[in-house]
Amino acid sequence: MAQYFADMYQAVSSALIGMSITIKHIWKKPVTLQYPDERQVMSPRFRGFVHNDTKKCDGCGICAKACPVDCIYIETEGKAKDRYMTRYAIDYNKCIWCSLCTENCHADSITMSHDYDHSVYFRDTLVYEFMDPNEAKVPCHRITRTELGWWVEPKAEKKPVEKPAPESGPSDDKGEDH
């Protein structure tokens, strides 16, 4: 008999605890999003799919050399002032989102975007071509880029915070710390 009432108490109390949690959350704002119509705002440093702005890129190849998995393909033709980039592609099957390419790009053209939902049926389609074969080839040499109006100034470097110089007294003329 005692066991019967103990079981009853257990069942009723666990139901009440469950209901109290439900009631507590019923007036709260939902955290779920109606994806893909609604999307989460990613944090500024989120590393999504790598993107290259070919208008800024000069095909120097530094990013491809820095890439630890060799997933950046750059093809060029010509030499010196007549050198043009004909292909810039990234294989997202291999990319590990390390950001070494973006950190080494001198032109600030390759960036980690906030794109993250490139679901595909075939892995081949994850090789992204950034050059449109119907558009003009990208000039690599800076003089040619300037002449053709392709040169894009990279973002200005952040100035380092200047620390105030330590005050020197008359006894500091030897530059020694005390």
Ligand code: SF4
């Ligand atoms: S390092 Fe920058 S400028 Fe050079 S090829 Fe890569 S993306 Fe283009």
Ligand code: SF4
């Ligand atoms: S994020 Fe890393 S792995 Fe991906 S393309 Fe850039 S260097 Fe290569």
